[in-house]
Amino acid sequence: MAEHPAYPVGLRLTGRRVVVLGGGQVAQRRLPALIAAGADIHLVSPEATPSVEAMADTGEITWTRRPYAEGDLAEAWYALIATGDQEANSRASAEAERHRVWCVRSDDADRATAWTPATGHSEGVTIAVLTTDAKGRDPRHTAAIRDAVVEGLRDGTLVAPHHRTRTPGVALVGGGPGDPDLITVRGRRLLAEADVVVADRLGPRDLLAELPPHVEVIDAAKIPYGRYMAQEAINNALIEHARQGRSVVRLKGGDPYVFGRGMEELQALAEAGIPCTVVPGISSSISVPGAAGIPVTHRGVAHEFTVVSGHVAPDDERSLVDWPSLAKLTGTLVILMGVDKIGKIAETLVAHGKPADTPVALVQEGTTAAQRRVDATLATVADTVRTEDVRPPAVIIIGDVVNVGPHPSK
Structure with missing residues (x-):
C-alpha cells in the first residue's frame, strides 16, 4: 500500500x-x-x-x-x-x-x-492537502501548505479568478483602527476583488498600495463642497460605479456603523436599488485603548464602558449626549473625535460631579507606527493637549482603567 x-x-x-x-x-x-x-x-x-x-x-x-x-x-x-x-x-x-x-x-x-487530510475553507471551497505516501507523511508540512493556501485566498494574495458572472454591488467594509493587519479576513478578500475602492482618510491606507493597478481608488477625504455635500458625493460615487457593473468597496476606518455614517450610505444604496454587503470592522473605541495597554473594562475597576462622539461640544444645541448622566457613571468613558473639544468636555464632566483627578489618556494614531500615548487628568487634559500638541485622530479614555496597565498616568 x-x-x-x-x-x-x-x-x-x-x-x-x-x-x-x-x-x-x-x-x-x-x-x-x-x-x-x-x-x-x-x-x-x-x-x-x-x-x-x-x-x-x-x-x-x-x-x-x-x-x-x-x-x-x-x-x-x-x-x-x-x-x-x-x-x-x-x-x-x-x-x-x-x-x-x-x-x-x-x-x-x-x-x-x-x-x-489537512483541510481549510474559503468562500464555499474546501482545501484538502494530503501527503502522497505513508513513508513521508508529515502532518506539520501538510498543515502548513493548507494554511498558506487558505490564508492566500482569504487575504487576496492568492487570487483565483471567478469564472462566473459577479453580481455588481457595494461592500461597506470596516477597515479597523489603522494597522492593515487588523482588517477582517472577509474585508481583505473583498478589497482584493474590488474594481473600485472609495477610501476614507482614517481607513488602513497601507492596504491601498496592495491593490492591482486596474483598481480605481477614490479618495473620499478630498471630495469637494464641504462635509454635507461630501457625504452626498460619496453616496453618488458608490451608486454610479455600482450601476456600471463594478464591484465597489467603501473602505472605512473602524466599523461602518460606529460614527462611520455607514447607515446613511446603505440607505442611499437601498433607495437606488443597489445591493450592499456590510462587513463589520474592529472599532477604534476598543482596539486603540487595548493597543496602548488600557482595557476598557477590568474586573473590580469598571463594569461598563460608554463610547461617545465628541465632535459636538456639550454646550452645542446639536449635541445628543447626556453629559450630566455620563458624569455620574463609574465605568470607562471613551470619546472619539473629541480632541478639539476635550477642554469643554472635561469642564462639563467635572461640573456635574466627575472628580477632577479622574485619569485621562489620549492615544494618537492608535495601532499605527506613529502611535503615541499622552496621560493627564480631567483637570489638566485641556492644557496637556495644547502643550503636547495632540492631534486627531486620537481616542480619549477617561476612567480608572487608565492606571490599570503598565503605563500609569502622569
Missing part, C-alpha cells in the same frame, strides 16, 4: 452512519467536521472530553459509554479509530477491513484504509 499514493475523494456522509471510537482530543478535533457533514455519528468510548460530552448532550452525536466491542462497526460507512488502547484499535481496524468500512487510525496511519 505504501508504494502507491492515496486516492483523494470527498465523502458525502449526510445521514450515513459514522462510528468514532474514543472520546479524547482527536475525536474533539474531528467531530465538528463530521457533524457539519450531516453524518449520523455514533461515539463509542467510556469517557469523553467536556467538549465531546457537550456534543452528546445537545444531540449532535450518539454516545455509547463503554469500550469498543466487536460489531460496533456494522453498517458503518466510515470509522475513526482514536482510542488509547492499541490492541482495541487493531481489532477495530480488522473489523473495518472485513466489513469494507473506510477507516482512519490516529495511532497507526500505515494500517488505516483512509487518511484525514
